[in-house]
Amino acid sequence: PDSEKFELVTILPGFTLGPSLRAEHFASGSWIKNLMQEDDQIKADGCAAVDVRDVAFAHLQAIKVPDAANKRFILVHSMPHYADFARPVIAKYAPLGWPVCQNFCLLYTSDAADDM
Numbered sequence: 606p607d608s609e610k611f612e613l614v615t616i617l618p619g620f621t622l623g624p625s626l627r628a629e630h631f632a633s634g635s636w637i638k639n640l641m642q643e644d645d646q647i648k649a650d651g652c653a654a655v656d657v658r659d660v661a662f663a664h665l666q667a668i669k670v671p672d673a674a675n676k677r678f679i680l681v682h683s684m685p686h687y688a689d690f691a692r693p694v695i696a697k698y699a700p701l702g703w704p705v706c707q708n709f710c711l712l713y714t715s716d717a718a719d720d721m
Contacts, residue, residue, distance in 0.1 A: 612674035614667035618660045619653030619681040640691055645706040651686040
């Protein structure tokens, strides 16, 4: 019945990075935590990334903009390599003595494809 219909907006963010409001586990935080372990390896591939603040803004716009109703939005800022994420972390924390992984995989391998 028409009285039970509602509008829906679907938001599909890429790998979401940025400040967390909570101390609990979150996916991008786990990736950074793994990076802070020297025995890990930084893969040569990358992923579609978006800032968490842009995801929050998109959710707000989904509520406020009538034309968003019943549509899907893919949120991606860029497609950086994992090394692009790692370099600023290494630059900041390695000089302070933190055990930061600096083991870069130089080639895209079939093992990297299997992890996707």
